Each structure stands twice: as C-alpha cells, then as structure tokens.
Amino acid sequence: MVNRHDDPAPLFECTKDNCSLRAAIIAANKEPGKNIITFARDDTDDPFTLSISGTDEDEAAEGDLDIRSDVIILGNGADKTIINGGGIDRVLHVQTTSASPQTKQTNVVIQGVTIRGGHALTGGRILNDKSKLTLNISVVRDNLGTTVGGGIVNQDRAIAEINNSTNSTISGNISNISGGIHNSKNVSGDAFTTVTHSTITLNTSTNFLTGGAGIRNTEGTVSIKNSIVAGNKAGRLEEGLADCENEKATYNSLGYNLVGQNGDPNGCPTVYTDITLPRTIGTAINTTLQGVVPYHALVGGSPAIDAIPLGHENCLPPLTIKTTGGSIKPPQKKANLGQRTPNGYPPGRRLGS
Numbered sequence: 001m002v003n004r005h006d007d008p009a010p011l012f013e014c015t016k017d018n019c020s021l022r023a024a025i026i027a028a029n030k031e032p033g034k035n036i037i038t039f040a041r042d043d044t045d046d047p048f049t050l051s052i053s054g055t056d057e058d059e060a061a062e063g064d065l066d067i068r069s070d071v072i073i074l075g076n077g078a079d080k081t082i083i084n085g086g087g088i089d090r091v092l093h094v095q096t097t098s099a100s101p102q103t104k105q106t107n108v109v110i111q112g113v114t115i116r117g118g119h120a121l122t123g124g125r126i127l128n129d130k131s132k133l134t135l136n137i138s139v140v141r142d143n144l145g146t147t148v149g150g151g152i153v154n155q156d157r158a159i160a161e162i163n164n165s166t167n168s169t170i171s172g173n174i175s176n177i178s179g180g181i182h183n184s185k186n187v188s189g190d191a192f193t194t195v196t197h198s199t200i201t202l203n204t205s206t207n208f209l210t211g212g213a214g215i216r217n218t219e220g221t222v223s224i225k226n227s228i229v230a231g232n233k234a235g236r237l238e239e240g241l242a243d244c245e246n247e248k249a250t251y252n253s254l255g256y257n258l259v260g261q262n263g264d265p266n267g268c269p270t271v272y273t274d275i276t277l278p279r280t281i282g283t284a285i286n287t288t289l290q291g292v293v294p295y296h297a298l299v300g301g302s303p304a305i306d307a308i309p310l311g312h313e314n315c316l317p318p319l320t321i322k323t324t325g326g327s328i329k330p331p332q333k334k335a336n337l338g339q340r341t342p343n344g345y346p347p348g349r350r351l352g353s
Contacts, residue, residue: 001016001024001037001038001040002017002019002020002021002024002037002038002040002048003017003018003019003040003042004018004019004020004021004040004279005044005046005047005048005049006020006049006051006053007020007021007022007049007050007051007086008020008023008326009047009052016026018088019035020048021048021065021083022050022052022060022065022078022202023067024037025037025060025066025071026059026060026061026069028067028069028071028267029059029060029066029069030067030069031069031279032254033069033070034070034071034072034107035069035070035071035072035073035096036071036072036074037071037072038074038112039075039076039080039303041076041080044051044244045079045080045082045197047082047083047084047117048081048082048083048084049084049086049132050063050064050065050083050084050086050088050089050091050115051086051088051342052088053088053089053196054089055089055120055186056062056087058093058095060122063088063089064085064089064090064091064092064093064118064120065091065092065093066093067092067093067094067095067106067108068095068096068106068301069095069106070106070107070108072108072111073108073110073111073113074111074112075110075111075112075114075138076112076137077114077137077293078112078113078114078137078139078293079114079291079293079294080112080290080296081112081113081114082113082114082115082116083113083114083115083116084117085115085116085117085118085119085125086117087117087118087119087144088119088146089116089118090118090119090120090123090125090126090143090145091115091117091118091125091126091184091219092110092126092127093118093144094106094108094126094127094128094129094131094133094158095127095129095130095131095188096129096130096131096157097193099258099319103153104244105130105131105132105157105158105159105280106130106131106132106134107131107132108131108133109133109134109136110133110134110135110136110138111135111136111137111138112136112137112138113138113139113269114137114138114139114140114141115138115140115141115143115284116131116140116142116143117142117143118142118143118144119143119144119145119146120144120145120146120323121146121147121148122145122147122148122153123144124148125140125150125152125173125211125291126145126146126151126152126153127139127149127153127155128152128153128154128155128158128160129156129158130155130156130158130313131140131158131159131195132153132158132159132160132161133158133159133160133161133162134160134161134162134237135160135161135162135163135166135168136163136168136170137329138163138168139168139169139170139171139289139293139295140152140169140170140171140173141170141172141289141294142169142170142172142173143171143173144173144174144175145173145174145175145176145178145179145182146175146176147175147176147177147179148175148176148178148182148191149175149177149178149179149181149182150173150174150178150179150180150203150204151170151177151180151181151182152170152182153171153178153181153182153184153222154181154182154183154184154191154192154193154220155182155183155184155185155186155191155220156184156185156189156191157186157189157190157191158179158191158192159191159192159193159325160183160191160192160193160194161193161194161196162181162194162195162196162198163195163196163197163198164192166196168197168199168314169198169199169289169294169295169296170198170199170200170202170203170291171199171200171201171203171238171289172203173203173204173349174203174204174205174206174255175204175205175206175209176205176206176207177205177207177212177216177317178205178212178213178215178216179203179204179205179213179214179232180200180203180213180214180215181193181195181200181214181215181219182212182216182218182230183215183216183217183218183220183221183222183249184216184217184218184219185218185219185220190219190220190221190342191220191221192220192221192222192223193215193217193220193221193222193223194201194222194223194224195215195222195223195224195225195229195330195339196224196225196226197225197226197227197244198227198228199227199228199285199296199352200214200215200216200227200229200232200243201214201228201229201281201285201296202232202281202287202296203225203232203233204232204233204234204318205216205232205233205234205242206235207235208235209235210234210235210241211234211235211240211241211242211243211244211245211246211266211267212234212241212242212243212244212245212246212267212337213233213234213242213243214232214242214243214268215229215230215244215245215268216244216245216247217244217245217246217247217250218247218248218249219248219249219250220249220250221249221250221251221252221308221318222246222249222252222270223251223252223254223256223257224249224250224251224252224253224254224257224265225253225255225256225257226255226256226257226308226352227257227258227352228257228258228259228284228304228352229244229257229258229259229268230241230259230260230261230266230277230284231261231277231280231281231284231285231287232266232283233330237261237341238345240264240266240267241266241267242261242263242264242266242267243259243260243266243267243268244265244266244267244268244269245267245320246269248269251268251269251315253268253269253270254271254272254276255272255273255310256274256307256308257270257274257275258274258277258284258303258304258307258352259274259275259276260274260276260277260338261277261279261280261281262277262278262279262280263276263277263278263279264275264276275303275304275307277303278303283299283300283301283303284298284299284300284303284304285297285298285299285302285304285352286298286299291335292323294316296352304352312348
C-alpha cells in the first residue's frame with residue numbers, strides 16, 4: 001500500500017508504514033503474476049508527485065514510472081488519488097520487454113486516479129508500448145508531449161481500453177502532434193485503442209500541418225462508442241481534422257458518439273446514431289472541469305442529453321431523478337451522452353464520462 005506522497009530515492013523496500021509509489025512499482029516489477037497497488041486513505045488529498053529526474057531509464061529508478069509486469073493500480077477516486085509527474089518526464093511507461101509477438105504482453109489496469117503534470121517527448125502522461133492498458137474511472141489532464149501524444153501514446157502491438165464501460169476524461173493535454181490520444185503501428189505490429197463512455201475534449205495539437213488533437217490514428221485501429229470527441233484544437237492548416245485524424249488506419253464508430261464542432265465532424269467518421277455537434281463545444285459541455293471528481297458537466301440544451309435509447313446495451317435510467325428543487329420525477333425515456341446533467345446528477349448510461 002502506498003502511504004508516502006513524496007518520491008524518495010528507491011533504495012528501500014516497501015513496508016506497511018513506508019512505501020512510495022515508485023518503490024511499489026519497482027517491487028511489482030520484481031514479482032511475477034498479478035500485483036495490486038493500493039493507496040492509503042488520509043486527510044490531505046495531496047498529490048503523489050514524482051521528483052527523481054532522469055530519462056531513458058527503464059527500471060523505474062528515475063524519471064517516469066516504468067511498469068514491466070502485470071499490475072492493477074487502484075486509486076481511491078480521481079479526486080483523492082492524484083499522480084503528478086512534476087514535469088520531469090512522462091508519468092507512466094507501460095512496456096513489454098520483448099518485441100516478439102509470441103511474448104506475453106504486460107497487462108496493466110489503472111482505476112480511480114487522476115494523472116497530470118507529465119512532460120516528455122512521446123506520451124506526456126502514459127506511453128503504452130507493446131502492452132495492454134485498461135483505464136477506468138480516471139482523469140488524464142494537463143500533460144505535455146513535446147513531439148507526440150500529450151495524453152496517451154498507444155503503439156507497437158499495444159492494446160488500450162479507455163475505459164471499459166465506466167467513466168474517464170482526457171482533457172487539456174497538449175502536444176506538437178496528437179494532444180489527446182496517439183494510436184500508431186510500429187515495428188512489431190498494429191496498435192488497438194477502444195474508447196467507451198469517455199470524454200476527449202479541449203486537447204491541443206500545435207503543429208500547423210497535423211490534425212487529430214483528440215485522437216490521431218496512424219496505421220492502427222480505433223473503436224469508439226458512447227463517447228464525446230469534440231472541441232479539440234489542431235493546427236490552423238488542419239482545422240477540419242481537429243478532433244480525429246486517420247492515416248492509413250481503421251476507425252470504427254460503434255455508435256452514439258458526439259463529435260466535432262460547428263456542424264463539422266472534424267475528421268471523426270460517423271454512423272447514423274452519432275451526433276455532429278452543431279455549435280461550439282460550450283453548448284454541449286461546461287468547458288471547465290468541475291466537481292469533486294473532475295468532469296465536464298453537460299449544459300442545459302446539450303445535444304448529448306437524452307441521446308441514447310433505453311435498452312441500448314441494457315441501458316436503464318435511475319429509479320428516481322433528483323431535481324435542483326429536491327423533488328422526484330419519473331424515470332426518463334432516454335439516457336444521456338456525456339458526463340452529468342446540469343444539476344450534477346448522473347441519469348443512467350450516458351455518452352461520454
């Protein structure tokens with residue numbers, strides 16, 4: 001159990017009363033099988049901040065936290081467990097040690113955390129390399145990738161699931177190319193990213209010649225459903241591809257997504273159940289992350305409200321719906337796309353987080 005918020009030199013083994021996140025990951029790397037890392041609950045809610053600088057080292061001794069064995073990282077909620085890269089490197093590097101397709105992939109699940117403050121050439125927040133990553137009920141925000149992928153880079157036979165039918169947000173990340181998610185084939189083979197019930201918005205790509213500030217897919221496969229990919233900003237010469245860019249790649253819309261802005265899907269392929277945002281992103285969501293667990297709330301009149309028919313993938317409304325006045329209304333006939341309704345109450349299955 002992680003109970004230290006600082007990042008001391010990893011020259012000690014974790015004990016019941018003395019364990020940093022870096023030390024816990026180093027210990028997990030040495031143990032075969034599935035390890036579980038949890039976090040002690042305390043009254044501070046201070047971030048777990050990395051401070052040991054260094055790059056191009058793959059044992060988690062300095063710089064980013066290199067994960068080389070199967071592990072589940074269970075936070076206490078995105079409001080309680082905040083992992084801050086401190087600007088010294090990316091935050092997490094999930095890796096499989098061999099490029100051979102016959103090698104078992106490292107399998108990592110991250111749940112209930114916020115990851116921010118990463119800064120690296122590739123993958124400001126997470127670099128998933130030849131491994132399998134599942135991200136649940138988490139927030140990826142305010143990370144910087146100098147060249148590619150401010151939020152997440154998924155490459156080289158890697159598989160990323162964001163977020164496996166729970167709620168995740170990727171917002172406010174910046175990179176020269178692909179601010180939010182970069183999914184790309186590399187030497188070992190295709191990369192696969194699945195986005196479910198998530199919100200990818202307000203990410204930025206600064207390169208004038210590239211789009212895909214939300215999702216950039218290069219010779220890989222992206223599948224997305226019940227999600228928001230809208231309001232991302234790309235270089236001025238590729239504004240029409242601001243939210244999605246696919247280069248020799250496969251992009252599968254599985255339906256009930258809200259994409260684009262101002263009547264343009266901005267590069268995101270659509271099917272008949274998808275919605276292209278007719279106006280600016282501020283007419284769909286609150287552009288400021290808010291709440292104890294950070295999220296972009298739906299605003300009144302958002303096209304994401306009541307957008308999913310009940311019964312779709314066993315979608316059901318809550319038994320009762322709370323109103324701002326405290327009264328109770330009957331269950332609605334449809335479910336929402338997006339994070340939460342204007343009063344903050346989450347009514348059943350929604351598109352986005």
